[in-house]
Amino acid sequence: MNIIVTGEHDEIARARIRRAAGPARVEFGGLAEGIEHADAVVGNVPEPLLARASRLRWVHSPAAGVDTILSDALLDSDVTLTSSAGNGAIPLAEHALLLVLMLDRDVPRWSRAQSERRWERFTHGELAGKTIGLYGLGNAGLDLAAKAKACHMRVLGMRRSSARPAPGVDELLGPDDFAYLLAESDYVVVTAPLTAATAGRFDQAAFAAMKPTACFVCVSRGGIADDEALLDALRRGEIAGAGLDAHGVEPLPVGSPFWALPNVIVTPHNGATTRETARRGLEILLDNLGRFTRGEPLRNVVDKSAGY
Structure with missing residues (x-):
């Protein structure tokens, strides 16, 4: 052998x-x-x-x-x-929660103020009582569900099959409930694999169905979101922000608009590198x-x- x-x-x-x-x-x-x-x-x-x-x-x-x-x-x-x-479920869930917290508290604003030595206090968000929608409930999604519950969030989770248990998930959804997941969530987090069924799933219609105050977070694979549709939604204010560890093109090109958008946090597909x-x-x-x-x-x- x-x-x-x-x-x-x-x-x-x-x-x-x-x-x-x-x-x-x-x-x-x-x-x-x-x-x-x-x-x-x-x-x-x-x-x-x-x-x-x-x-x-x-x-x-x-x-x-x-x-x-x-x-x-x-x-x-x-x-x-x-x-x-x-293998990387735990740090990936940690990274997703990090991006959610950074967006919710506008951490880039504090970072800019620190670099300029400005003492800038402002009213920011908190996660308690908000709804997180998990697109994908594999190992990382389930670990993130437990972490989100610890932050007193309402957790929606979507997967193909409802046969397996989903601890930490308040509402277990199927593919037909995609519109409900988008409309209800303050944070939509993608932890699903890239497959023929998920590729380009987050298109113009999907982002338009989200709350204008909601944020999109992707930590699994780029390509699940249509980059042009996501850019358009961010620029037009259809969604409030995005935290992106996975990208459609990697490394993210130097000329990509995602780098410069003030409502986007970019990390270099580094969430599970432990x-x-x-x-x-x-x-x-x-x-x-x-x-x-x-x-x-x-x-x-x-x-x-x-x-x-």
Whole structure:
């Protein structure tokens, strides 16, 4: 059994990966050279290489999202795809709450005053009693729901299926309730993956359906919002502001208008970049390596047709 592991791993991580793989042969790198003999790959397999991967049975994404790895060829194949879903849920939820708080209290205004050494006091908001609408209730969305409840917020949550429990959510909504989520929320937070169903979901009509006092926050994937529609809504005052950690084009171009808008907070897709995220991701990989070599069911299997 041959396993190819791509990406950067220090010697300690490499030793742990080899131990977890047991009797399997592990190669770090060399994807193009070894793809014909690979039974499993950790990392992205470009479509031309996938065509040569006659033995491939499993691909693991080191990231929680699989939009950059789920090619048409992989989608149509019998190869099992797993992800590191859950590795960055905690810091991502923390970052989303940070952006909500910064928008609610107009932290950029304090930052400008500090840079100019001005003692500027003003009446700002508070989160208690406000409604947060979560578009996506995976690991990050559920963690954010708990954090929002701790801030005494009303929590609306939307997901495809209502079968699984949603602790911390006051109202569990389905896709048909999208307009209700938009109209009710003071903060709409996107924690959903980028899929065929979510791409461009926040368009001109969606932003027009939000309260003019509401803010839009995206911490999962850019492309779920139409950037031009979002810019237009911000400029026209259809919504009050935005906190963006995920962007349609990354890195965000120097000439992007988002940088200069006074009602926008930009962070560089950095919300889950913690040592703990990397540690949890490695633990998921190690668990799945052991399962794969023992012939046991894998963890975090992706529904390729759904995209997550």
